[in-house]
Amino acid sequence: MSLRGWTRQLLRQVRGENPFGGDCPPTRVRLFGDGRPTTPVPLPWNYKEPIRIFEAFYSEADQEDGWGRHNRYLYAGGLPPVLVSRDPGIIRAIQAATGDKPGQFDRDTSPTAGIARATGEDSLLYANGSVWRRQKSLVAKPFSRSNLFQPHRFRGFERTFRATVAKRIDALRALQVATGETRTRVELEPEIKAIMLEMLVSNFFGGSVSYQALRERFVPALVYMIDHMVRDTVAPRAQAIARAFTGGNRVLRQHAADFEELTDIALSGRARGLGLWGEFESDAPDEALRSNIRVFLAGAMEATTSFASWAISHLSHHPEWQAKVYEEVREMEVYDPDDFTGSPDLNRVLEETLRLTPALYFLPRRATVDTTVETPDGRKMVIPEGTHIRLDVWHANRCEDFWGEAVTGYPADRFFPERWENIERRGIAAKDMLHFGFGHGPRFCPGRSLGLLEVGLVVGALVKIFKFDAVADETGVRAGVSTKPADGVVVDLELRSGTASS
Ligand code: HEM
Numbered sequence: 181m182s183l184r185g186w187t188r189q190l191l192r193q194v195r196g197e198n199p200f201g202g203d204c205p206p207t208r209v210r211l212f213g214d215g216r217p218t219t220p221v222p223l224p225w226n227y228k229e230p231i232r233i234f235e236a237f238y239s240e241a242d243q244e245d246g247w248g249r250h251n252r253y254l255y256a257g258g259l260p261p262v263l264v265s266r267d268p269g270i271i272r273a274i275q276a277a278t279g280d281k282p283g284q285f286d287r288d289t290s291p292t293a294g295i296a297r298a299t300g301e302d303s304l305l306y307a308n309g310s311v312w313r314r315q316k317s318l319v320a321k322p323f324s325r326s327n328l329f330q331p332h333r334f335r336g337f338e339r340t341f342r343a344t345v346a347k348r349i350d351a352l353r354a355l356q357v358a359t360g361e362t363r364t365r366v367e368l369e370p371e372i373k374a375i376m377l378e379m380l381v382s383n384f385f386g387g388s389v390s391y392q393a394l395r396e397r398f399v400p401a402l403v404y405m406i407d408h409m410v411r412d413t414v415a416p417r418a419q420a421i422a423r424a425f426t427g428g429n430r431v432l433r434q435h436a437a438d439f440e441e442l443t444d445i446a447l448s449g450r451a452r453g454l455g456l457w458g459e460f461e462s463d464a465p466d467e468a469l470r471s472n473i474r475v476f477l478a479g480a481m482e483a484t485t486s487f488a489s490w491a492i493s494h495l496s497h498h499p500e501w502q503a504k505v506y507e508e509v510r511e512m513e514v515y516d517p518d519d520f521t522g523s524p525d526l527n528r529v530l531e532e533t534l535r536l537t538p539a540l541y542f543l544p545r546r547a548t549v550d551t552t553v554e555t556p557d558g559r560k561m562v563i564p565e566g567t568h569i570r571l572d573v574w575h576a577n578r579c580e581d582f583w584g585e586a587v588t589g590y591p592a593d594r595f596f597p598e599r600w601e602n603i604e605r606r607g608i609a610a611k612d613m614l615h616f617g618f619g620h621g622p623r624f625c626p627g628r629s630l631g632l633l634e635v636g637l638v639v640g641a642l643v644k645i646f647k648f649d650a651v652a653d654e655t656g657v658r659a660g661v662s663t664k665p666a667d668g669v670v671v672d673l674e675l676r677s678g679t680a681s682s
Contacts, residue, residue, distance in 0.1 A: 181259075181566075189255075189258045190257075192255075193255050193256060193257075193258070199261055199564045199567075200261070200263070200563060200564065201561070202559070202560040202561040202562045203560055204247035204251065204270075204555075204560070204561055205251070205561065205562075206247075206248055206251035206252050206253045206263055206265070206561075207246075207248030207251070207252060207253070208252070208254070209236070209239070209252050209253070211254065211257075213239065216236045216239045217232040217235045218232045218233055218235075219233070219236060220236040220237050220254055220262075220264075221254070221262075223414075224414065227410070227414040228660075229659070230542075230659050231541065231657060231663075234264060234542065234570070234572050238252065238266070238575065249581075250265060250576075251264075251265045251267050251561070252264050253567075260564070260565075260566035260567055260568060261566075261567045261568070262569075262570065263563065263567050263568070263570070264569075265569070265570070265571055265572060265576075266572045266575040266576040267555075267576065268576050268616075269555030269556055269557055270553065270555060270561060271573065272555070272556065272616075272621075273554060273556075273561075274545055274563075274571060275545075275571065275620040275621040276620065276621040276622075277551065278545055278622060280309050280313045283549050283551060285545040285546060285548065285551065285569070286545065286546045286548055287305075287306075287308060287543075287544060287545060287546070287623060288544035288568050288569065289306060289544075290544070290546075291544045292305070292306055292413065293413045293416075294408070294409035294410060294411070294412030294414075295475075297409075297412060298405055298408065298409050298412070298439075298474070299471055299474035299475050300470060300471025300475075302471050303315065303474070303475040304318075304319060304626070305475045305479060306475070315472060316626075318460075318462055318464065319472065319626055321460075322459040323626040337383065337630075337633065338633065338637075340382075340383040341633060342637055342641075344375065344378055344379050344382065344383060345375060345379070345637045345638055345641045346641060348378075348391075349641045349642060349645055352366070352371065352646075353646075356646075356673060356675055357675070363672045363674045364672070365651065365670065365672055366671060366673050367668045367669065367670050368489070368492060368669040368670075369485065369664065369668040370395075370399070370668070372485050372669070373403070373485045374394055374395045374399050375638055376480070376481050376484045376634060376638070377394050377399055377402070377481045378394050379634050380446075380477065380480055380481065380484075380634075381394065381442065383455060384456050384630065385446040385447075385454070386449030386454025386457060387447075387449055387454075388445065388448070388449075389442075389445050397438055400435070401434075401435040401436075401442070402442075402481055404431070404432075405435055405436065405439050406482055406661050408432060408435075409478075409661065410660045410661060439474065439478075442477060443474055443477065446476075446477060447470070450466065479627075479661075482539075483539045483625075483627070483631060483662055484631050484634050484635055485662075486539035486662040486663055487530075487533065487534065487631065488634075488635045488638045488639055489665055490533045490536075490537040490539075490663070490665060491529060491635065491639045492642060492648070492671070493650070493667075494529070494533055494537070494595045495529065495639070495643065495648070496649055496671045497655070499647070501525070501597055502647065502648070504525040505523075505526050505529060505639075506676075508522065508523040508524075508525055509523065509526065509641075509644045510644060512640065512644075525597070526636065526639070527600075528597035528601065529597045529639075530635065530636065530639070531597070531615075531617075532595055532596065532597040532599065532600065533595075535577050535617065536595055537663060538573050538574060538577060538615065538616070539617070539662040539663060540619075540662055541573055541574035541662070542570050542572050542573060542574065543570075543571040543616070544571075545571065546566070546567070546568055546569065547563045547565055547566060547567040547569065550563070550564050550565050551563050551565075571616070573617075574663070576616070577615050577616075578592050580592045589602040589606075590602070644676075645675065645676060646673045646675060646676060647674045647676060648671040648672065648674070649671060649674075650671060651667070651670045651671065652667060652670075
């Protein structure tokens with residue numbers, strides 16, 4: 181920003197001008213103030229608690245009766261405004277207007293700078309404008325619903341995914357039998373991560389890698405790199421200095437090298453058209469695809485692990501829903517994630533999981549010019565050029581005004597899969613109740629069908645073989661690139677009687 185631009189912003193801030201317009205403008209939060217969970221900006225001491233940072237934006241919001249209750253902005257230091265919204269109408273309008281057309285919003289790259297340094301700037305996730313459009317068209321066909329769901333192709337993936345999940349769940353089962361105990365306490369998140377990565381690398385990309393190498397080398401490498409991406413975004417200089425003094429650079433180099441090796445493995449099936457590569461129609465050199473492959477490996481493992489971990493964690497607190505899902509899957513031999521007619525309760529559990537505990541808890545956007553958005557209920561907001569936008573899906577989905585008893589029949593901040601039945605009964609259309617678990621609009625998740633298939637298989641297979649109970653009364657949240665249950669999904673596992681195999 182030029183000195184002139186900075187001075188102009190600063191003067192407006194000091195004068196207390198609201199840079200937003202329209203009939204539902206956001207209200208301002210102060211940089212410093214009492215009684216808030218933390219400051220409303222990520223700093224080296226609070227960046228590990230991003231959900232509390234968002235909460236800081238809504239302090240005293242209950243006292244407001246206008247739309248400022250759900251739309252807040254920070255305007256300080258001569259910097260452009262930061263808009264935080266938990267208003268589903270605004271979230272939807274901004275997502276719908278994100279893309280490469282003139283005047284549309286970009287995905288804001290400032291909260292993902294560390295991801296770009298580790299995976300490349302030209303990936304589908306990070307890029308904007310024409311680079312994003314080109315990457316999108318490259319992956320559109322192999323990931324498309326119509327491709328994945330052509331019966332023979334879908335069955336092929338489903339069969340290989342199911343075989344992978346069955347092998348891992350059976351190994352867990354054998355372990356349990358070997359202990360001679362009827363109940364075993366297990367932390368499931370590491371198991372889920374390894375299964376998710378195996379399905380992606382071996383089945384989807386047709387790469388050849390042993391389960392042991394995945395579990396012992398590649399999963400730890402990805403976990404390290406994902407943590408590194410967050411730290412490297414918030415405090416890159418401090419992190420670099422800390423690494424120089426602690427020998428961390430050697431560790432980083434080793435994990436980064438393992439990440440590259442895994443990317444090679446995923447690309448190795450391309451020449452023979454294995455897995456997804458059979459559908460990939462492009463003569464782009466392998467080198468041009470590496471950023472996307474890295475993003476798919478790290479991003480997909482992270483998002484599917486988050487989704488499956490939360491679903492299992494919620495079920496571990498709700499034995500009545502475990503029993504309902506068991507009734508659906510006990511006789512099920514094949515599984516079709518979009519044909520939920522055979523498993524409506526599993527569908528409700530997955531939908532409620534993504535609503536209450538979305539993997540991606542906020543979606544970043546940036547206004548490229550002064551932009552007016554219009555919500556489905558006809559409100560308008562004018563967003564000034566340069567505004568950093570945080571679409572706060574986590575708090576939108578837990579807000580009583582939008583998802584609470586009056587609208588859905590159940591409290592917004594609790595796990596009630598029955599809410600979806602109620603919503604149907606009240607005749608509310610699905611398009612009016614978006615929880616944004618896979619996003620919305622042009623930057624909608626291309627991996628939705630694949631992810632649902634993977635998560636449905638893992639959750640269904642686990643319920644089919646085991647009963648599992650939560651160890652703690654309440655499960656907290658850990659948030660980084662995605663959210664996860666804070667305890668790593670620690671449960672007491674018990675084999676269901678008479679279960680032969682998954
Ligand atoms: C099942 C768990 C998953 C969840 C909950 C999830 C969620 C999301 C969400 C919310 C977005 C939108 C981000 C935004 O609007 O800023 C997104 C985008 C994206 N997802 Fe997923 N995702 C999942 C699985 C996957 C898988 C399996 C892949 C690929 C193998 C994938 C690849 C991507 C990519 C590349 C984007 C960026 C698309 C773009 O910007 O055009 N996701 N995902």
